[in-house]
Amino acid sequence: MRRYAYWPAEANYKTMDKLELKGILKSHFSSLENESLNAFVKHSSYLKSTKGTKLISEGRRHHYFYLIIEGGVKSYYSRDSRDVCMWFAFENEAIGTMTTYEGLPSKETVELLEDSELIKFNIEKIKELTRTDLSISHLINDLIIEHTLCIEERLYQLQFTTSEERYKSIIQTTPEILQKVSLTDIASYLGVSRETLSRIRSK
Amino acid sequence: MRRYAYWPAEANYKTMDKLELKGILKSHFSSLENESLNAFVKHSSYLKSTKGTKLISEGRRHHYFYLIIEGGVKSYYSRDSRDVCMWFAFENEAIGTMTTYEGLPSKETVELLEDSELIKFNIEKIKELTRTDLSISHLINDLIIEHTLCIEERLYQLQFTTSEERYKSIIQTTPEILQKVSLTDIASYLGVSRETLSRIRSK
């Protein structure tokens, strides 16, 4: 297991009290009124975990979605021992899978790309809040819409752009992916084999 | 223009009063309380339109989403005079584009596959309702989630299944597509050329 300088495994790293947590959530979910924020924080907790940890496993029901404070994750589908990455996410992004949110067995696996700090949110509890709290309902709605627009953009790119264009697009828009994700995973994300990506890169 | 038996162009077809409209919406949006339903109906209107009509045009802002009462639509992206279909929808399905809902220029075009009857909903007005009405907020949320799950399934299929498997899957799950959509459009939906689809079919 590789360790990263900014987070030595030996250190007994901070936990986070509800007050700190509230501060962080306030800055990310600025649409929430103070009262809604308090309710939200009740069902949130801080979490640190090591590279390779699966936040969500394919085929199983889970109860959380997450906000990445520090670190990164990949999401992928598996079939016949072949993995295809669907998305990557890093600092300040809220993540989860739609099937998990719907209470269904997840179709994707979500795994830490590196040792990470996260905040996790209990889906059932947050959903309960959305039944009575309009601002929380809207917040969730916004997160889902943002996610949907990303997926749609990905579909568009897969249909209309060559793998070379897609590779260039990654370099320009999210170069951090190249530093944090293996080329094997990037290839699957782009929809080509490892070898083809390698040939694209050697130009 | 082809005409369909069940809807002669010559007939002066019914319009629909608010009461009828409410009845239809009640059966589709059964989660809505009576009061919410009344508010919803205020911003709904009945519409009939002919094959080829574009409900939503790529690159433009629009103000409605729709429920299909009778008929069908296709959604497609265009680039370099090549069209790629993203989804098809028929009776009893609620449709629209995510970008339109967000007030952005639409990335897709949505076009009638045949003469159709629809109910259209004013997005801005309905959005206003979601600010104060929880059940409407949840209804919209559910529609978006359903849409998202469809898109994700499509992405999954594009990555993991062969075009032949995808064709068979259409036959089994939504055979009505084959009757109502041209093979050219189906080919683009499956992610292959017309000619390739033709060869798949000749087996």
Next chain:
DNA sequence: GAATCTATTTGACATTTGTCACAAAGCAAT
């Protein structure tokens, strides 16, 4: 029915990409 248009199919060929095998490079542990 003949003419016209569009949609679909078929053939020949070129191109792209995947697959397999193996080489090279990078990294970690001894």
Next chain:
DNA sequence: ATTGCTTTGTGACAAATGTCAAATAGATTC
């Protein structure tokens, strides 16, 4: 440095698919 492990790159070949051109089928109009 040496060894072992994982990741990435390269070559040769096969398979799948796209492209172009032409033929056929189906539908529409006169």
